[in-house]
Amino acid sequence: MTDAADLRRRTAELLATQPPTRRPPPPLAEGPHPWSDTDRLDFLRARFDAGLAWVHFPEGLGGLDAPRSLQAVVDAELAAAGAPDNDPGRIGIGLGMAAPTILRYGTEEQKQRFLRPLWTGEEVWCQLFSEPGAGSDLAALATRAVRDENGNWVVDGQKVWTSSAHLARWAILVARTDPAVPKHQGLTYFVCDMTDPGVEVRPLRQITGEAEFNEVFLSGVRIPDAHRLGDVGDGWRVARTTLMNERVAIGGVRTPREGGMIGVAAAAWRDRPELRTHDLHRRLLTLWVEAEVARLTGERLRQQLSSTLNSVRAGGAPTGQPGPEGSGMKLAFARLAQQISGWEVEFLGEDGLTYDDWTLRRPEGVDFTGREAGYRYLRAKGNSIEGGTSEVLLNIVAERVLGLPPEPRTDKDVAWKDLPR
Known part of the structure; x- marks a missing residue:
């Protein structure tokens, strides 16, 4: 079992092979980063490969199968050495939402493809869940994914309140693949390439004056079946x-x-x-x-x-x-x-x-x-x-x-296509 002493040793070895030479700015600071992009990426990639990115993840996927609580040991050692971080404020959706979902439901090929550039910040992620007609009731979403003759998927619909869509390379997407079953049963979960034809991102100006959020329109977007997470129709459990x-x-x-x-x-x-x-x-x-x-x-x-x-x-x-x-x-x-x-x-x-x-x-x-x-x-x-x-x-x-009785829900066993909208 990896312990704190072992993690300190591994961190010292990383710093010896990738010595920090300049101290990074605080998160979200304006202006150029004092590390060159190459230096910074080299360090972050080496950290991931050393298993010091997410110490509780499996070996080979940025971790060492160590207790999650020991991540603080690594972070403290690297911060004291002035090592660059992965700018978590910029890639929070990938780190906090996409990564644990990919780890649990992704194939080995998907884990190998997506987790490393996600953690280093080379690829930003966003979340295509909420819709204009399905915000609080996510399972009522209407974005459709229809399988084509090649077994892949064609997606049409609209998503809203999508943080970082203007920066994102990839998105986690929930779409309806079977409208003839109750709303929770007809959903499937995908990874969507935000650079594909048919993806349009429009800014939504907020009360702060910023456009941190976006609305995203999907028009005939083609997603390969290899980018599906979990089984067809099991999207609610994955979500x-x-x-x-x-x-x-x-x-x-x-x-x-x-x-x-x-x-x-x-x-x-x-x-x-x-x-x-x-x-x-x-x-x-x-x-x-x-x-x-x-x-x-x-x-x-x-x-x-x-x-x-x-x-x-x-x-x-x-x-x-x-x-x-x-x-x-x-x-x-x-x-x-x-x-x-x-x-x-x-x-x-x-x-x-x-x-x-x-x-x-x-x-x-x-x-x-x-x-x-x-x-x-x-x-x-x-x-x-x-x-x-x-x-x-x-x-x-x-x-x-608390174990209190649930509120009455009359739509749980009704096919989605028959629900009033």
Whole structure:
């Protein structure tokens, strides 16, 4: 079993063969990267090949079959050495959603083809799930995939709220392949080449002024059957793996104590003593405690996932995938982000309303801590929608965590083609 000492040794060997010579900028920084693209990619590829990308992934796929919790050992050693990272803010969908789905359902050829360039950031991924008529109810989606005479697929439809589609080389896509069965049964999961003919990406300007999201139109897009993940008609089960990992990726990001948005709010309190009031102080302390509880709960969730993966390798029964607890983490993240950003705007008064850049931009990631208070306040409004609306997640927690009776669902056994739309 790989332990912390072994990982430190392997990391030292990587640094000896790929010595860092320049310190990279903080994530999402503007301007050229102080590493040349070649140097940086060489290092990231070598790190992946050494099994230090995802230490809990299998050997040969960026990992060493080690406990997930030991990833922090590698990350700390590399950060101390000034090694470049893979710009996770830019490739978060690939890292948090596509990769675990490919690992679980992909063929060996798919894993070998997609995981390495996904992790190094050479290929950006996006998620073609939500549709104008099927947002919260993903299983009601209408995008069709029809098999042609060669056994491949022709896809037509529209997707919406697609983060990073303007940057993406690949997309994870759910489409309807059988409209004659109930909505959850007629879906199939694909990998879509975003450069193929028939894929059109249009920007959606948000309340922040940016176009971080997009709408995507698919018109006669041809997808080879070799780019299908899972069985035909089993797309809902595959998509659930993506969604559960997405909620952990959004709500369970590892942060230090007083990190993230609560750290920004606390810094504002310390820097502006003239704005302090007793009521604002009381509310900040309450938010700080809740943020710390959420952070520690996230650590417990990661430990649980690590233990589950180890059990699977030992022949145990668990699936090794996040459960409904991730929905609770995402719920807490959205609520806290909105409350903390609202507190910050109120605390700063007129200064909290300023927002320097209202131009239409196509950002490469979301920066919650490096922008103005006004940006954070506006952008946090989307946290309770993206990655599953808070209303849907409350149902998941109620039914699958608390064991409460499910809401009546009259459409579960009705063929999709017969549902009113």
